[in-house]
Amino acid sequence: MGKRAVIEALAKRLLGRKWLVLEAGHTDIIANQKYVGDMEGRLQTYVKEMGKPRRLWFIPDLGALRATGTHDQKRSGALHLLLNHFEAGDVRVIGTMTPSAWETLQQALPAVRGIFDVIKVEPLDGPGTLALAHSWLAAGTDPAEPLPANDRVIDEAWLLAQQFLSDRAAPGNLIQLLDQTRRRVMHAGGTAAYDRGDLVATLSELTGLPASFLDDRQSYDLQAVRSFFRERILGQDEAVECLVHRVAMLKSGLGDPSRPQGVFLFAGPTGTGKTEIAKVLAEFLFGSPERLIRVDMSEYNERGSAVRLLRANSPQAEAGGGSLVSQVRQRPFSVVLLDEFEKAASDVWDLFLQVADDGRLTDEHGETVDFRHTIIILTSNLGARVATGTGVGFGRPGEDFRPQDVEKAIEGAFRKEFINRLDRVVVFRPxxxxxxxxxxxxxxxxxxxxxxxxxxxxxxxxxxxxxxxxxxxxxxxxxxxxxxxxxxxxxxxxxxxxxxxxxxxxxxxxxxxxxxxxxxxxxxxxxxxxxxxxxxxxxxxxxxxxxxxxxxxxxxxxxxxxxxxxxxxxxxxxxxxxxxxxxxxxxxxxxxxxxxxxxxxxxxxxxxxxxxxxxxxxxxxxxxxxxxxxxxxxxxxxxxxxxxxxxxxxxxxxxxxxxxxxxxxxx
CATH class of the missing domain: 1.10.8.60 (Helicase, Ruva Protein; domain 3)
Structure with a gap:
């Protein structure tokens, strides 16, 4: 919403007055550490160097320092080591945080209230965002050349940014879309001017969704979509139709923007394609089954294990997978598969009540993670406990399978308020x-x-x-x-x-x-x-x-x-x-x-x-x-x-x- 832009403007003024501004966040503090005590030594170096006159330390995402350097045997992080220096005025520091992260930090460390002066940067409204976009484009363009985008293209970019880049506040989402579009067009050797097609192509790179899916001017052949799923998922016509209808909702933009794009419970006997259909959906939407975020809920069957889903991992941990909130933060456009959901603890169920309603979760540092661009699929083997038939006599195998028995088992396992938040329950047949x-x-x-x-x-x-x-x-x-x-x-x-x-x-x-x-x-x-x-x-x-x-x-x-x-x-x-x-x-x-x-x-x-x-x-x-x-x-x-x-x-x-x-x- 402009926090960094304000600090960059301040840094330019300070540089004109012979100041030195250093940017170093939590990732810089722990980079290339090998031994115990390396982080403490680096912090002492920062304090010594930045304590000199005319020097300012800029810390992006200041709240992340609270967990930096912590482990099982050490509960205090880098922020605890720096607070005394900040309070004594040894170092001049400026940082950025979200309002929710600041509230969480105050609850964990009440001493920060008297150390930092808080300046709130509010997001711009629509007219202000559009005016800023015009000014930004004009400032980055040669006066002898025409603007790279006209008013109509900027208006369309604003609509696309609101719909697909809502995880970032204005004007950051619009500026990001315009900036990356200009860079992509120039890199391809095109002219300085670009149109709506260029915006859609850039948005496709940012989200992973195909350009034909994002462009309202292109129609979709739903029969081809249906064939795509039926050729890969056999014998589950109800589940296929469920996803085809959801794809149509996504394409038309008629889904609820305040919730996830879909929350479905797939239940039934094991081995009937519940996990496979989630992979096929990820392949269809994003071109690869790798865009599926899969969480084995049987690993969260103990009370209190929900905190592991909210853990804000380090960048190294996130590269290897990380917690659920870390993976969704990295890939907000994805299919989330919560496998064997009935095996999770009850407090984990309560956690996803919030996700199904508001489309967001808050991690351990108070940072909000946006789930509104995800499709969440929960699977359950509750139907495996229902008789599926053995073909006795002249009957065909599976003829005595009754979906209503599976639905009754679901109602007996989950609370009503949880089932009421699901978009649909689909029973997979043997x-x-x-x-x-x-x-x-x-x-x-x-x-x-x-x-x-x-x-x-x-x-x-x-x-x-x-x-x-x-x-x-x-x-x-x-x-x-x-x-x-x-x-x-x-x-x-x-x-x-x-x-x-x-x-x-x-x-x-x-x-x-x-x-x-x-x-x-x-x-x-x-x-x-x-x-x-x-x-x-x-x-x-x-x-x-x-x-x-x-x-x-x-x-x-x-x-x-x-x-x-x-x-x-x-x-x-x-x-x-x-x-x-x-x-x-x-x-x-x-x-x-x-x-x-x-x-x-x-x-x-x-x-x-x-x-x-x-x-x-x-x-x-x-x-x-x-x-x-x-x-x-x-x-x-x-x-x-x-x-x-x-x-x-x-x-x-x-x-x-x-x-x-x-x-x-x-x-």
């Missing part, structure tokens, strides 16, 4: 077998994108028997998707890791036919360049000896890039034209089915660059395999053709398991 089959497809696709597999020239064909094998060992309605993930790790990745680590995997282009029998998973490596006289290059692994590689009934990785992407459309068309001319490996032009035509499921994006490379590999391998087998003996050709048939390299396979869309593009 997965059906059909949904788990789709989840398995996603898990295997994620595995294929890992570092050890994505660079290999392999085209994988799955058989239904391997899919059923993994589902039998990983499907459970009460534990969700985590057992399925463990099944993929145990029966697919661990055995495959053993093959790769021992150098037993064939090099070059390979077809991987993955299948299973009653008690194990198998994989056959087929080299399309093998000579007709050579035996089939295959490797089979026993799950009982460390596992095998599963197989199922779909051509899995050989998919084309996104057709509606401009970069990949020419490549995609070439691939489909090539596939239309190409017969299956080992097939004659008249006697065998052709490579399938593209379907809508195949056209969905799977990491465009990786997919295009694997597509090209698959077609080249198929062509070489066809030539190799067709020129070989009849017995070799018939055996290979049988494998292709069993690998379901036909049209029905492409339609049975459509490809997963893992495109990271936001609509």
């Amino acid at each position: 997965f059906t077998r059909e949904t788990m089959r789709e989840l398995l497809r996603l898990e295997i696709h994620k595995a294929e994108r890992r570092r050890g597999l994505r660079h290999r020239e392999w085209a994988t064909i799955w058989d239904d028997s391997a899919v059923d094998f993994l589902l039998e060992r990983g499907f459970t309605t009460d534990l969700g998707a985590r057992p399925l993930r463990r099944a993929v790790e145990r029966y697919l990745l661990e055995p495959l890791a053993g093959i790769i680590a021992q150098g037993r995997s064939p090099a070059g282009d390979q077809f991987l036919f993955v299948h299973a029998n009653a008690d194990r998973l198998l994989v056959d490596f087929i080299d399309p360049e093998a000579t007709p006289a050579a035996p089939a290059a295959g490797v089979s692994l026993d799950a009982t000896e460390g596992g095998d590689i599963p197989r199922s009934g779909c051509c899995w990785t050989a998919t084309a890039a996104r057709p509606n992407s401009r970069r990949w459309r020419p490549c995609t068309r070439r691939c489909w034209r090539a596939s239309a001319r190409m017969t299956c490996a080992g097939a004659s032009p008249t006697g065998w089915p052709r490579w399938p035509a593209p379907t809508s499921g195949m056209r969905k994006t799977v990491s465009p660059c990786s997919t295009a490379s694997r597509t090209s590999t698959a077609w080249r391998a198929a062509s070489r395999a066809r030539a190799s087998c067709w020129n070989g003996c009849r017995r070799r050709r018939a055996a290979f053709a049988g494998r292709v048939r069993r690998g379901s390299c036909r049209r029905r396979c492409w339609s049975s398991w459509p490809e997963a869309c893992t495109c990271s593009r936001r609509p």
